[in-house]
Amino acid sequence: MAFVTTIVSGYSLSVEYKNGVVSIKNNKALINLLKNESSAPLQAAAVIKAEYKKRIGRNLDISTGSFGVEILGHVYPDRIRNAIKLLPLSVLIENAMANFLKPTEVIDCGEPGKYGDRFFLDFLYSTASSLIID
Numbered sequence: 001m002a003f004v005t006t007i008v009s010g011y012s013l014s015v016e017y018k019n020g021v022v023s024i025k026n027n028k029a030l031i032n033l034l035k036n037e038s039s040a041p042l043q044a045a046a047v048i049k050a051e052y053k054k055r056i057g058r059n060l061d062i063s064t065g066s067f068g069v070e071i072l073g074h075v076y077p078d079r080i081r082n083a084i085k086l087l088p089l090s091v092l093i094e095n096a097m098a099n100f101l102k103p104t105e106v107i108d109c110g111e112p113g114k115y116g117d118r119f120f121l122d123f124l125y126s127t128a129s130s131l132i133i134d
Contacts, residue, residue, distance in 0.1 A: 002016065003015060003016045003023070003025060004016070004017070006047060006048060006051050007047075008033060008040070008043055008044045008047045008048075009033060009037055009040065009043055011029045011030070011032060011033040012029050013025070013029055013030055013033070013044065013048075014027065014029070015048055015051070017051065017052050017055045017056060018056075019056060020060075020061075020110055020111040020113075020114045021108060021109065021110040021111070021114055022048055022052055022060065022108075022109050023106050023107065023108050023109070024044075024048070024071065024106065024107045024109065025105070025106055025107075026074055026075055026104055026105055026106065026107055030044075030071075030075060031075060034071070034072065034075055034076070041067075041068030041069070041071050041072045042064055042065065042068040044068070044071055045062075045064045045065075045067035045068045045071065046064050048060075048067070049062070049064065049067065060111065061111040061112065062109060062110075062111055062118070063122060063125065065125035065126075066118065066121040066122045066124075066125045067109055067121075068125070069121050069124050069125045070107065070109050070121050071107060071109070073121070074104050074107040075107075080124070083124070084124070
């Protein structure tokens with residue numbers, strides 16, 4: 001399967017839909033969406049999950065919040081890093097997520113078992129979402 005256009009709040013995101021994984025190009029459209037809409041990470045996650053269900057025929061087993069944190073983490077890693085510093089055991093969490101906290105050209109978002117950082121992303125969303133997502 002190839003990247004296709006998925007519209008989120010008027011922005012054309014490039015997304016590839018595969019079984020258990022979606023990949024999002026970290027490009028100008030995604031950056032502008034995140035810059036201009038405070039709820040954009042959650043909106044993008046919800047729209048992409050709905051499109052995934054249409055294309056793959058089942059729900060993507062990633063919470064919308066965790067998915068939104070993952071998108072932000074690859075576009076704006078310092079925002080996630082700053083939120084982690086406010087949590088107990090912040091050094092352990094930051095070390096465990098070192099590979100995640102880097103900008104990437106393509107953001108791969110996978111279900112548990114297909115993506116190693118899913119547990120930490122779920123944890124971050126459940127404990128620090130107000131620090132990460134406006």
